[in-house]
Structures are given as C-alpha cells and as structure tokens.
Amino acid sequence: MAAAVAQSLYLPESARILSVEHPTELEKVYKIAFDSGRPLGHGPGQFAQVSVFGIGEAPISISSSPNTREHFEMTVRRVGMLTGILHGMEPGASLGVRGPFGTTFPIDEMRDHDVLMVAGGIGLPPLRSLILPVMEDRGSFGKVTIMLGCKTPKEILFSADLAAWAGVPNTTVLTTVDRADETWTGNVGVVTTLFQKVELDPRNTYVAIVGPPVMYKFVIMELLTRSVPGERIFMSLERRMKCGVGKCGHCQINQVCVCLDGPVFRYSEARKLTEAI
Amino acid sequence: MELYTITEEGLAAAMTALMADYKVVAPVEKGPSHVFDEITDWSLARPLAVGTTLPPKKTVFPQREVLLKFRAEGGGFEAEEVIDDTPTVMAGVHPCDIAGLRCIDHTFGGRYYDRNYGARRRSTIVLGFDCMPDDYCFCASVGALSAEKGYDLFLTSTRPGGYVMRIGTKRGEELLARYFTAASSGGVYEESAIEDFELRKRDAMKAAIDVPVEHLPAIYQASMDSQVWRKWGDLCLSCGSCNLVCPTCYCFDVQDRVSLNGAEGTRSRVWDGCMLFDFATVAGGHNFRPTPWQRLLHRHNRKFNYQYDRYGEPHCTGCGRCGRACLVRINMVTIANELAAERRGEVA
Numbered sequence: 193m194a195a196a197v198a199q200s201l202y203l204p205e206s207a208r209i210l211s212v213e214h215p216t217e218l219e220k221v222y223k224i225a226f227d228s229g230r231p232l233g234h235g236p237g238q239f240a241q242v243s244v245f246g247i248g249e250a251p252i253s254i255s256s257s258p259n260t261r262e263h264f265e266m267t268v269r270r271v272g273m274l275t276g277i278l279h280g281m282e283p284g285a286s287l288g289v290r291g292p293f294g295t296t297f298p299i300d301e302m303r304d305h306d307v308l309m310v311a312g313g314i315g316l317p318p319l320r321s322l323i324l325p326v327m328e329d330r331g332s333f334g335k336v337t338i339m340l341g342c343k344t345p346k347e348i349l350f351s352a353d354l355a356a357w358a359g360v361p362n363t364t365v366l367t368t369v370d371r372a373d374e375t376w377t378g379n380v381g382v383v384t385t386l387f388q389k390v391e392l393d394p395r396n397t398y399v400a401i402v403g404p405p406v407m408y409k410f411v412i413m414e415l416l417t418r419s420v421p422g423e424r425i426f427m428s429l430e431r432r433m434k435c436g437v438g439k440c441g442h443c444q445i446n447q448v449c450v451c452l453d454g455p456v457f458r459y460s461e462a463r464k465l466t467e468a469i
Numbered sequence: 470m471e472l473y474t475i476t477e478e479g480l481a482a483a484m485t486a487l488m489a490d491y492k493v494v495a496p497v498e499k500g501p502s503h504v505f506d507e508i509t510d511w512s513l514a515r516p517l518a519v520g521t522t523l524p525p526k527k528t529v530f531p532q533r534e535v536l537l538k539f540r541a542e543g544g545g546f547e548a549e550e551v552i553d554d555t556p557t558v559m560a561g562v563h564p565c566d567i568a569g570l571r572c573i574d575h576t577f578g579g580r581y582y583d584r585n586y587g588a589r590r591r592s593t594i595v596l597g598f599d600c601m602p603d604d605y606c607f608c609a610s611v612g613a614l615s616a617e618k619g620y621d622l623f624l625t626s627t628r629p630g631g632y633v634m635r636i637g638t639k640r641g642e643e644l645l646a647r648y649f650t651a652a653s654s655g656g657v658y659e660e661s662a663i664e665d666f667e668l669r670k671r672d673a674m675k676a677a678i679d680v681p682v683e684h685l686p687a688i689y690q691a692s693m694d695s696q697v698w699r700k701w702g703d704l705c706l707s708c709g710s711c712n713l714v715c716p717t718c719y720c721f722d723v724q725d726r727v728s729l730n731g732a733e734g735t736r737s738r739v740w741d742g743c744m745l746f747d748f749a750t751v752a753g754g755h756n757f758r759p760t761p762w763q764r765l766l767h768r769h770n771r772k773f774n775y776q777y778d779r780y781g782e783p784h785c786t787g788c789g790r791c792g793r794a795c796l797v798r799i800n801m802v803t804i805a806n807e808l809a810a811e812r813r814g815e816v817a
Contacts, residue, residue: 200550200584202536202723202736208545227545245539245546246727246734250752271752286545405755432751434723434741437581441720441743444767445757447775452580466693467757467767 201437204243204288205230210263211283216347218270219314220279221255223263224287231261232292236299236322237400237428237456240291241436242266242278250274251433251451254292255317257324267317267349293436295456297322297426302398305424306334308390310411312341312383312403316349318428318455319402327357336363337390341383341407345369345376364390384410387418394419402428408469412459422460429454429468472655472663473634479651480624480632484511486648487558491594494528495560496521505561516561516598517626519606520793524566524716526573528559529590533739536585536723540733551735554588560596565608565788567597567619569716575780576719585738594640597623599666602674605789607802609671610678613786622649627662635663676792676802680809682773682783689774691815692808693766701804702762704797705744711768711791711799712742717776717784720748743768769804 210223226232232240234254243249250272256265270279281287299322307326311319326333338357342348348367358365366386368379379386383403397420401411408427415425431443431450443450446465448457462468475483487493488509495514496503503518505525539548562570574590577583597620608614616623621641624632633655636642645652680688692698712718722741727734741748744764749757758764772785785801792800 200536200552201581202585202738203548203550206545206548245548245736246725246731248725249723249736269753275752284544288546288548405757430751431757432749434721434738437583438579439576439581439583439719439721440723440738441576441741442748444771444775446770447778 201439202290202435204241204249204290207287207289209281209283209285209287212281215349215351218347219267219349220270221265221267221317221349222278223256223265224289225263226289232264232289233261234258234264234292234321235296236325237297237318237402237426238292238294238321239318239436239455240264240266240289240293241433242274243288243290244274244277245288247274247277249288249290249434251293251436253318253321253428253455255320257321257328259325259328267314269314290436293451295454297400297428297456299325302326303329303332304334306336306393306397308337308339308392308397308399310339310341310383310399310401310403310407312407313343313347314349315402315404315407315428316340319400320350320353322400323353323357327360327363330360330363334362334396335393336360338363338365339383339386340365340367341369341386341403342367343370345373345378366390382410383407384414387414392418392420394421397424399425400428401426405430405469412469422463423458425459426456427459427462428456429462431455470660471636472659473636473645473649473652474655474659475624475632475634475649475652477630477632479649481511482651483649484514484558484560487644491556491558493558493560494525505559514561516596516624517600518561519563519600519603520788520790522790523714524569524788524790525559525562526566526569526716528557529570529593530573530577530586530719533737534585535735535737537736538733539736541731548736550584552584552588554592557589557593558596559593560598562595562597562620563600563788564597564616565606565613565786566716567595567616568608568611568613568782568786569788570595571619572717572776572780572782572784572786573719575776594644595620595637597637599623599625599670601670603789604675605792605800606674606787607676607678607789608787609674610676610802611682611783611785611787614671614674615667625663625666627659627666633659633663676789676800678802678805678809680805684809685773685783685805686777688805688808688812689770691812695808695811697804697807697811698762698766701799702760702765705761705765705799706796707744707746707761707764708796709742709745710794710796712744713740714790714794716786716788716790717772718742743771765799769801772801773805
C-alpha cells in the first residue's frame with residue numbers, strides 16, 4: 193500500500209454558500225467558496241462530494257468555469273434528503289466539500305476543432321463547466337454548437353447564458369422541449385431532432401454529451417451515422433457514489449470505477465463496457 | 470526457508486503472553502458455526518475451524534466503522550478523522566482469508582490511500598493457520614491453497630498437538646523471538662511435513678473449478694449474454710448474504726448519526742452489498758441493475774473478471790462461504806463450471 197497521507201480521505205473541507213439562485217422549480221444554483229480561500233481547482237466535467245453533517249454526502253457536478261477561481265458553482269436538483277436540506281440553505285450556510293474528483297473533458301485536445309456540446313435537462317450544469325471555458329477562449333475553437341433538450345420550457349436552466357452564447361459569432365445554440373407550453377415558440381421534439389438543423393464536419397468535430405441514460409444511446413447513434421469517430425465523442429456517466437475515490441464500489445461498471453476512471457469517458461472506451469449505456 | 474516447531478502448549482503460552490500486549494482475535498464456537506471474536510482465553514480459540522460465518526476482514530474493515538466525528542461550531546461544523554490503530558493479533562487466518570485481505574488492500578490502497586483502513590490493517594498482526602477443507606472449499610482452484618505471503622507467522626498443524634511455523638515478515642520474526650519462546654528450530658523434516666500437509670489438503674478438496682483460473686476472465690467476459698445468469702438469477706432472493714460473508718467484498722454505504730440535541734455526531738461506513746436491490750440506484754430513482762440476474766452477473770464478474778483484470782489476481786479465494794450461506798444454493802463453482810462448459814473450445 194502507498195505511504196501514509198496526512199488526513200482521512202473522507203474528511204471534507206469547510207465551505208460556505210455565497211449566493212443562491214432559484215431558476216427553476218426543482219433546481220437551485222449555488223456559488224460556494226472554501227473557508228480557507230483555496231480554489232477548488234476543478235477541470236471541466238469534474239464533480240465534488242458535498243456534505244451536510246448529520247444528513248450525509250452526495251456527488252454533485254460543478255457548473256462553473258475552471259477559470260473562475262474565487263468560487264465555484266453547483267446546480268442542485270431537489271431529489272432526495274440531502275438535496276432537500278441543501279434547498280433550504282441560505283447564503284452564509286456552512287457545507288463540507290471534498291474534491292474535485294474524476295476525469296475531465298479534454299479541452300486542450302479539443303482546441304482548433306469544431307465542438308458540439310449536447311445536454312439533456314440537468315446535464316447542462318456539468319456541461320457548462322466545459323462550455324464556459326470554450327466560450328472564454330472562443331478564438332481557439334472552430335465552429336461551436338450547443339444543443340439542449342428539456343422536457344418542458346420551465347426546466348431550462350441558464351437561459352441567460354444560452355442567449356449570450358447564441359450571440360457569439362460562429363456559435364449556434366439550439367434548444368428543444370419534449371412538451372411545449374403557451375410561451376414556447378421554439379423546437380419541439382427530442383434532442384436528436386436538432387441534428388437536422390446543423391452541418392457536422394465529422395473529420396474535425398469533438399463532441400461532449402451529458403444527459404440521462406436514454407439520451408446517450410440515441411445521440412451516439414446519430415453521431416456514428418454521421419461518421420463522427422468514437423475517439424472524439426466524450427460522455428459523462430452518472431452512477432450512485434458514496435466515496436468519490438474508488439473505495440465504496442457503488443459506481444463500478446465492469447472493470448472501471450466511474451468516480452476514478454470517469455465520469456467523463458471517451459465513447460470508444462465506454463462502448464467496451466457492457467453496462468455503460 | 471527457516472522453520473520452527475511449537476507444541477500446542479507452547480502456542481498457548483505464546484498467545485497468553487500476546488494477550489497482555491495486544492487485543493487478540495480468533496475463531497470461537499458460536500451456534501453451529503464459528504466466528505472471529507476477541508478472546509482473553511486461548512483455550513476457547515479454534516484456529517483450525519473452517520468457514521467462520523464472517524471472514525476475519527471484519528477486524529480490519531468492521532461492519533460499522535466510524536470515519537469522522539463532527540460537532541456544531543460557530544454556525545458550521547468542525548469535523549475530525551477517527552483513526553483506530555489498536556495493536557491487534559488476528560489468529561486463525563486461513564490461506565483463503567489471507568488472500569482475501571490482500572484483495573481488499575488493493576482497493577483501499579492505490580492513488581487514494583485510505584488511512585482509516587490502513588491504520589487498522591497496519592496495526593493488525595496476522596497469524597495464519599493452515600486448515601483442511603470442507604465440502605464447499607475450493608481454494609485449490611483459485612491459487613489460494615497455501616499462502617506464500619500476507620502473514621506475519623504461519624502455522625501448519627502437521628501432527629496432532631504440534632505445529633510447524635513459518636516467518637512471513639520482520640515483525641513476525643520479532644514476535645517469534647519475544648513471545649514464542651517455546652519454539653525450536655526445524656529443518657528438512659518440517660519442510661516435508663508441510664508439503665505432505667498441503668498434498669493431503671489438495672486431496673481432500675471436493676469442490677473444484679474445471680478450468681485453470683487464468684482462463685476465467687476471458688470466459689466470463691464472453692458470457693455476458695449467457696442464460697446461466699438468468700437461470701441462477703431467477704432463483705436469487707437478493708438477500709446479500711453472499712456479499713456479507715465474502716472475504717473480498719468491500720462495498721460500503723456511508724451514514725451519519727447525530728446526538729439527540731444535534732450538537733455532535735459521527736459519519737460511519739457500513740457494509741453494503743451489490744446483490745441488494747437498491748445498490749445501483751441513483752437520485753431520481755433510476756436503477757442501473759434492477760434485476761437479480763444483472764446483479765449476480767456483476768458480483769461474479771467482480772470476482773473472476775473485473776477485479777482480476779484491474780488488480781491482477783482473482784477476487785474469489787475459494788473460501789466457500791457464499792455457497793454455504795446461500796439460501797437457494799447458488800454456488801461460485803457451479804456457475805464457473807457451467808460458463809466454462811458453454812465456452813469449451815472457444816476460450817483458451
């Protein structure tokens with residue numbers, strides 16, 4: 193075994209909520225900073241373990257840019273006990289945070305290429321940690337396309353960001369909803385219907401996908417039909433996690449631990465895992 | 470190899486002397502079986518007992534283990550790690566369970582070193598004892614019939630009332646000098662007595678996997694669609710007994726407990742099991758392995774394929790506990806042989 197390290201893997205660092213926004217019925221967006229002032233230092237696509245002592249801990253993706261050092265953002269959907277407690281927290285409240293953990297979208301490899309980023313629903317927050325640094329260094333990338341599919345218009349997160357990105361030259365933002373309401377004048381249909389609206393250069397495009405399990409199958413089918421090589425398709429997988437550091441066994445898919453070997457996987461590797469998609 | 474001999478009485482004297490300085494854990498009788506428990510009287514120990522209900526891993530990786538304690542402090546919380554490094558002697562650890570500890574070491578070591586586990590593991594001395602198999606044991610099929618490493622001292626009961634001792638570590642050598650004062654040096658005769666014991670052990674083994682263990686990863690990888698998983702999975706009750714009794718299963722849940730006034734609490738890890746229904750369910754309710762056969766496939770592949778591939782050795786040690794514990798007689802050996810038969814001629 194490796195040499196002893198200074199502290200338990202499970203000991204969170206103390207952090208505080210700086211601000212809370214409530215953009216949709218189920219989601220809140222938190223700006224958080226460590227009490228020590230150290231930056232989280234995450235890469236695009238990584239996650240951290242968030243603790244509320246007495247309740248527990250959960251893996252939550254990071255939705256801010258890696259270039260923003262003074263704080264980080266997390267978008268939390270209220271789905272269980274811990275996220276329910278988080279939703280009751282105000283600015284100034286204390287949290288425990290461990291991380292960042294996991295693999296990243298290879299933003300350096302993506303430079304000088306076209307980039308297609310596809311999000312389904314709550315997949316947008318983790319993907320935003322890639323979209324933001326791409327947009328912050330916009331000149332280094334070719335054509336940028338962002339696709340977002342949500343169930344209803346009310347579930348669309350970061351709409352101000354989407355509008356701002358849509359205004360950047362050589363950048364396309366396409367959104368669609370499964371079910372429109374009276375306010376919606378945009379696309380209706382699943383996210384794959386948006387592919388009819390774009391030209392993809394399969395020899396020069398990197399793809400990043402974050403969404404629910406069912407979305408991967410259909411988006412990847414669409415990409416492979418258009419001859420995008422599996423080596424340039426990246427996807428983030430969600431699994432149950434307790435530790436974030438490859439110990440608790442929950443997130444294992446075949447030979448890999450999603451927390452260590454993922455959550456971001458290259459499709460050409462993930463396709464070998466029988467349980468991945 | 471340097472060998473020593475010791476009588477039953479000499480061993481008892483050594484263990485009694487060890488109890489003055491260490492917590493001593495060994496198999497003792499409990500109901501129809503045996504369990505590892507702390508003892509203060511060596512005459513209660515049954516170090517040769519086969520198939521303790523739970524493996525000795527619980528000494529270094531307890532069913533419930535406090536990782537952190539925390540208390541409310543200035544609107545937030547102060548948390549500190551809880552490290553248990555009580556000097557412990559674990560006696561009666563058989564070769565299968567020595568292999569099991571090594572498997573768990575792989576998980577808790579690596580890039581993220583687990584101090585909570587590591588402290589307890591380092592402070593625990595392993596006194597290995599060789600054993601004779603029952604109907605469920607199949608250690609010979611998975612390379613765990615004998616232990617070459619992973620113990621401080623290893624004792625083989627080569628004749629009634631007497632043991633041959635091997636030294637596995639520097640720490641074992643020091644223990645021998647300090648506590649096993651009745652031991653005397655052995656030689657060629659003792660070496661052949663160990664060989665003879667291991668031959669008798671191999672002969673006594675009834676359960677066996679029909680193919681070399683090195684072939685199993687490829688066989689399991691090629692058997693993801695096999696009906697064998699459906700057949701046995703349909704019987705599985707998802708009770709998780711196989712997980713609980715396994716010397717290499719390490720999956721855990723993390724749980725917080727808080728005092729009644731909410732001022733302080735603990736965060737613990739608690740054994741979990743991949744055969745339980747909710748093991749792979751994420752927030753929002755999606756279950757990545759909703760059926761028993763999917764969970765059975767996953768567990769058995771962890772033993773003979775996934776972890777084998779990741780860490781280079783089989784993660785089933787042939788202890789037979791899951792077979793003994795299973796209420797519907799699902800057995801690692803039966804499944805391995807059925808899969809091997811289906812793939813005969815396909816996989817080298």
